[in-house]
Amino acid sequence: MLNSDTRAWTEIDLSKISHNVEEVRKLIPSTSKIMAIVKANAYGHGDVACAKELVKCGIDFFGVSSIDEAVNLRENGIKEEILILGYTPPIHFPLLVKYNILQTFVSLEYAQKANAFAKAYDVVIRGHVKVDTGMSRIGIICQDHEYHIDDVVNVYRLPNLDVCGIFSHFSVSDYLDEENKRFTENQIKLFDRVLDDLRHVGIEPGTKHLQNSYGILNYPDLKYDYVRPGLLWMGVTSDDAIEIRTNPDFIPILSWKANVSLVKQIQPGVSVSYGRHFKASETRKVATVAIGYADGFPRCVSNKGYQVLIHGQYAPIIGNVCMDQMMIDITGIEDVKEGDIVTIVGNDGDKQIKIDELSRLANTINNETLCWIASRVPRIYK
Known part of the structure; x- marks a missing residue:
């Protein structure tokens, strides 16, 4: 889509x-x-x-x-x-x-x-x-x-x-x-x-x-x-890993998504993003995603293994998250192209990424992570 x-x-x-x-x-x-x-x-x-x-x-x-x-x-x-x-x-x-x-x-x-x-x-x-x-x-x-x-x-x-x-x-x-x-x-x-x-x-x-x-x-x-x-x-708590005395069945109401802006292949030894913290050890396929820390996605999760979803498959973020963009490794995921939807938080096919995963990696709670989502990110109501 x-x-x-x-x-x-x-x-x-x-x-x-x-x-x-x-x-x-x-x-x-x-x-x-x-x-x-x-x-x-x-x-x-x-x-x-x-x-x-x-x-x-x-x-x-x-x-x-x-x-x-x-x-x-x-x-x-x-x-x-x-x-x-x-x-x-x-x-x-x-x-x-x-x-x-x-x-x-x-x-x-x-x-x-x-x-x-x-x-x-x-x-x-x-x-x-x-x-x-x-x-x-x-x-x-x-x-x-x-x-x-x-x-x-x-x-x-x-x-x-x-x-x-x-x-x-x-x-x-x-x-x-x-x-x-x-x-x-x-x-x-x-x-x-x-x-x-x-x-x-x-x-x-x-x-x-x-x-x-x-x-x-x-x-x-x-x-x-x-x-x-x-x-x-x-539909969420501050962190679903926190023990509670009750067993409610909450359903998250928010999903967070972005578009692919560019797909490219990089060669062994090529670095990605500011600081050159990621260097390809072999030929990799990389997609640039049109979201960054100015949109509220935390830069502090850079190079920590956070994965997004695209075409129903997980793809890790590589290199530092930039102000308006970030890069993901899509090696092995077929037919990714400009305009494809990347799920930052939410469901894609039978897989799900919970806001809790992002919050824990950023060493905070969901309350703060949700408030980070910038006003320039449109809210689309279903």
Whole structure:
């Protein structure tokens, strides 16, 4: 098949999202709902297209990282609740009101700034308060060594805010060794303590959520109002080699492909690409592929044996990955020509390359590898 429209692209199979959402629902209590995390352009998958498909699956809540991501969803027709999971500069507080977006109150001082703005302009800012039970990133510290429940109470009591929810975040829910299990279980205990202490002073906490993707996979029985899957509805985990307590049947929705731009034969002793790290020991057939590190394919996997698929067969990358191109050894693969499709991640015939393979070779996790895929790489929706 010849793709004449672009040199490199991803294909996103939206029809598989509903399957993955149902796999998440099978894991969690029937009383819990799903807040789909679509930050960072849905981890490179395309936030608007995926959010619209998620709405069809019954999703009524989305999590993003910034005001611009939230506004983009609103301006593209997403009417469901949207929570900004991180910091919004106070200069953008008017947008929270204009677009009816929930803001995370990352500290008492930050909440007071939001309250002052809301009072000055006679509006109400809605949001959830974040409590830090062990991540030590953002949120009001509520840990064993330092427990600021008074700050949490004071946020709820600010008169010009509608604090309609509360959450925290796991830091090691993907580790199942005893030490890290104890740490995660203590985070749960601390979060529950905060909820109890709020109720003790007459405050109803509102919408409660704690579990990220690995929190869902390894602690599925927690009965909070929402869970927050990111990668899971995309059909992958951070690394399929990581042990989990459950056995979901996720299907990846993303494939990554590129075109062959040139086929050539090189002679013994000829080197390939920058640095001359590959030298042919015998006559080889080489294809140049129109994708490189500016497209998000990691240069750090150069000369490490990563293989792509072409004509249903594996072909290793040789030499250093360049900014816009890379070379593969197609010796023994018949009839390869300009315009042929190379599968970087995905299926070709009965063979598959998983994003996990690329991430492990790059010494990272799928979250990062997917976010690397550059904006100049078109997303084609099926």
